[in-house]
Amino acid sequence: MGTYNFYCDESTHIENDGHPYMILSYISTPYHMLRMHNKNIREMKIEHFYRGEMKWSSISKSQYPFYNEIIDYFFSNDLKFRAIVIDKSQLNHEAFNQDHNLFYDKMYYQLLNKKIEPGNKYNIYVDIKDSYSYLKARSLKNYLERDYYNIRNLQVIRSYESELMQMTDVLMGAINYKLRGLNRVTAKNNIIEKIEKMCGKSLVKNTSPFEDKFNLFFIELSNGI
Template identity: 55%
Template sequence: MPTYNLYCDESCHLENDNMPYMLLGYVCVPYNQMRQHNERIKQLKEQHHFYGEIKWSKVSNSQHRFYNDLIDYFFATDLFFRAIVIKKEKINNSNFNQDYNTFYYKMYYQLLNHKLDTLSHYNIYLDIKDTLSTGKINHLRSILHTKFGVIRNLQNIHSNESVFLQITDLIMGAIGYHLRGNKRVLAKTNLINRIQKHSQHQIDRSTPKNEDKLNLFFIELQ
C-alpha cells in the first residue's frame, strides 16, 4: 500500500481574531519521494541564496525569484495541496448546540475526509501553534482513527522541521491574502497570479471536486 505524508496548517482559525476567513490546509507528499523533494528544494534555496524559513509573511520583492521558482516546482511535481475555506460570519454554533472548538474539529474532519483513501496509509503532521496542540492531536486522532483506520502516525511538529509544512503556509497565505483583497506587496500579487495561472483556477472559489493538484473547498455553512 502506498504511503503519503500530509503537512497540515491553519490560518485565521481563532474565534475572535477579526479575520473574515478561516483556512485549514495541507500539502500531500508521496512518502517514497520525500528525499527527492527535500534535496531539490534545498538546491533551489542555495541557488537563490535563500537561508530562512519559507513563509507567506516573508514574500518580498527582494526574494520573489525564489518564491516564483518554488511555486513552479510545486506545480511540476507530485506534490498536492488541499484547503477548506470558511467565511467566519456564517458560523452559527448555537444552531447546532456546539462550541467553537467542536466546530473547529468538524472542519478539520472535512479537510481530511474527502481525500483519505482506504487503500493507502498516511502520516499526518500538524504545525505546533500553542500549548493546546497536544490536546488537539489527541482529539483528532480519536476522530480520524475511528473513521478510517489508515493513519500510521499523527503528531505535532514545528514549522522549521519541514519544508512541506512551510509550503502549506505559503499557499494558504496566498489564498487568505487574495480573499482579503490585499495588493500592497507586488511580489505577493504576482505570486498569486502565478498560482492561478498554473492551477487554471481562481483561488477565491471552490475547485472541481476531482481537482488534485490544488483542491479548494469553500464551505457553504447552513
C-alpha cells in the same frame, strides 16, 4: 497501496481574531518521494541564498525569484494541495451544539474526507501553534479514527522542521491574501497571478471536487456541516 504524508496548516483559525476567513490546508506527498522533495527545496534555498523558513509573510521584491521557483516546483511534480475556506460570519456553534474546538475537528475532517483512501496508510503532521496544539492533535486523531483506521501517525511538528509544511503556508497565505482584498505587495500579487495561471482557477472560487493538484473548497456552514 502506499504511504502518504500530509503536512497541514491553518490560518486565521481563531474564532474571534477579527479576520473574516478560517483556512485549513495541506500539501501531500507519497512517502517515498519525501526525501527528494526536501533535498530539492533545500538546494533551491542555497541557490537563492535564502535562509530560514519559507513563509507567505516573508515574500518581498528581493525574495520573489526564490518564491517564483518554489511555485514552479510545486506544479512540476506529484505534490498535491488542498484547502478549505470557512466564512466566519456563518459560525453558529450554539445551533449545532458544539464549541470551536469541536468545530475545528469537524473542519479538519472535511479537509481530509475523501482524500484518505482505504488501501493506503497516512502520516498526518499539523503545524504547532501554541501550548494547546498537542491536546488539539490528540482530539483530532480520536475524531478521525472514528471513521479511518489507516492513519499511522498524527502529530504536531514545528514548521521549521518541514520544507513541505512551509510550502503549505505559502500557498495558503496566497489564498487568504486575495480573499481579504490585500494587494499592497507587488511580489505577492505576482505570486498569486502565477498560481492562478498554473492551476487555471481563481483563488476565491471552488474548484471541481475531483481536482487533484490544487483543490479549493468553500464550505457553506448553512448546509449543516
